[in-house]
Amino acid sequence: MHKLCTAILFHLLLFAAAVSVRGAEISAREEAAPYAGATVYLLPIREDIMPATVRQVTRCLEEATALNASCVIIDMNTYGGVLDAADSIRTMLLDYPALTIAFINNQAASAGALIALAADSIYMRPGASIGAATVVDGSGAVMPDKYQSFMRSMMRATAEAHGRVPSAERGDTVWRWRRDPQIAEAMVSPSTAVPDLADGTQVVTLTADEAIAWGFCEGKASSVEELLALAGIDDYTLYEYAPSWLDRFIGFLTNPTLQALFIILIIGGIYFELQTPGVGFPLVVAILGAVLYFAPLYAEGLAAHWELLLFLTGIVLIILEIFVTPGFGVLGILGIVAMITGLAFALIDTALLRYVPTGELPVSVVLGPFLIVIISAGVGLLLSIWFGNRFLRGKSGLRRRVVLVSDMKPADGYVSVAADRGLTGREGITSTPLRPAGKVVIGGRHYEAAGDDAAFIGKGIAVIVTRDENGILYCRKKEA
Structure with a gap:
């Protein structure tokens, strides 16, 4: 019996030591941060968390490492974003060897809360808030519970990754979670109750003062300079991340309005090429529209290989229908369906579909992109027909430039x-x-x-x- 008690006590001590390692590592980073000539790298995030944000954070951490930065600050104001993109950033911050600080410069909701929670330290602007991490679709509707379960597990795991810290209570040393996993889970699940904080009827969102009181914030700061002073970093060189021209160009091309315009160019170009074979220019326009449509989505991690292949397969089927099996039949219908499906799925974050429960389809996630593609394609076709009737019939100036209209009597x-x-x-x-x-x-x-x-x-x-x-x-x- 004595040996059994000794073994149990040993394993309890071993467990307490293990879960406190992460907290000790973070404390060591924070204590080592204030030194003369510190290099601080600043990354502002002012938009939804998307695959482009993952590229920015990756490049930021690479540049910070090259500069031997002692501290990386994520200056964030975001209402959320794509789930897998937030998970990628979370993992990078948890694994980064130097001190990471999240400065919530107004809002860190949903995916933003997950990213902020992954940082070693959190500072908040007065009036800022963190939480409300329930997974929703593009229309704001709550996603099925399997999505919520995945998000709850990520929030808990991220909080637990910060380990435990010792606190003195009534003369005894008690090890408590540095970030309470139950509170992190309550930011996702309205049914999770936290004594004195949440009654289990709504998700948790913390103000700056509440976050400090519950251990989710180290202090309030109105600026990066004030934050650094609170963190004990007085003598520093500040570097701020600047997006490259490629990042700005990709962001410009992924504008929804331009995406719809590219679809119109694709459909219109194909239509005109079929109406006037051999001219070539409409085909060039269609190819250019397809490149401008798919290339930025592929770079953003939204478009996959199979979506591009599906689109190309649709074009091949339509060509076969026209030139090999005349008449409008099965190949033509399959080609149109394949093109629309390829264009639509390129707009969908297919990473979300991995968490769809068997037999459930997130219709709201899929329906929006399909409507965009179908409406844009319809507009493109109608404009092409109108343009063809208006300028390529009769003896208009444009027709005379591309078509021989004189009668050889x-x-x-x-x-x-x-x-x-x-x-x-x-x-x-x-x-x-x-x-x-x-x-x-x-x-x-x-x-x-x-x-x-x-x-x-x-x-x-x-x-x-x-x-x-x-x-x-x-x-x-x-x-x-």
């Missing part, structure tokens, strides 16, 4: 073949597909031919010549 001497070869009304067999041009065989001779009214006619089909103009036999299918 026989009276003016433009006669290259006999005006009438007596073939009108004759029957023949197509020796090549008419797409719409090709060849037919009449009486054992091959003639240049085209489908009447630009109709597509397959190879080996019986046809009747409807007219003979300028050396071309215009044909229609023979009725059965």
Whole structure:
């Protein structure tokens, strides 16, 4: 019995020592921070937490490491963002060897609360708040519980990563969590009760004073300079992260309005290229629109390989429908569906879909991007039809620049073949597909031919010549 008690006591002491390691490491960093000539690196975050923010934080920590910075400050004012992006930043901050400080310069809600909680120290501006980390979709609706469960576990784990710190109570030393995991969980779950703080009916959001009282904030500061003074860093050199031109350009291209415009260019370019084959310029516009649409999303980590391949597959299917299997059938429908699906899923944070419970589909997450793509595609098609009828019909100035509109009349001497070869009304067999041009065989001779009214006619089909103009036999299918 004595040995059993000794073993239990030993393991309890070992556990207490283990959970206090993280707290001791952070305390050591904070104590080592104030020294002469300190290098401080500042990263402002003033937008939603997105994959672009992950790139910024990664570059910031790399530059801070290269500068041998003793402290990295995340100056944040954000209402949340993408879940997996916040998790990536959280992991980087927890693993970073130097002191990290979160300066909540107004708001750290949802994903922002998770990131702030990962920093070694938290300072808040008077009037700032932290919390309200319930996972919601783009419309603000609460996501299914599996999302909430994942977020609760991340908040608890992040709080626990800071370990325990000793406190004296009634002459005894008691080890308490530096950041209470239960409070961190209550920021996500309204049903989590915390004595004297939350009654289990609403999620927790802490003001600056409340955060200090509950151990989620080291102090209040109105500026970075005041924060550094509170942290004991008086002699320092401050470096501030500046986004590169590429970051700004990608951010510009991912503007929702421009994304819709790129979809219009893609649809319009494809439509015009099919209406005027061989011109080339509409195809270039469509390709440029696709590159500007997918490239920034791919760089942001939103577009995956399969989404781009799905879009390209849709284009190939439409081309096959037009030039190989004339008529609007299965390939054309599948091609349109594949294009729309590829464009839409490129706008969706597919990382969220990994946490969808079996049998549940976050319709609100998927429906928005699909509506954007469908509406933009519809607008693009209507504009293309209007533009084509307005400027590429008749004798408009633009039509005269790209299409030969002058009439080469026989009276003016433009006669290259006999005006009438007596073939009108004759029957023949197509020796090549008419797409719409090709060849037919009449009486054992091959003639240049085209489908009447630009109709597509397959190879080996019986046809009747409807007219003979300028050396071309215009044909229609023979009725059965």
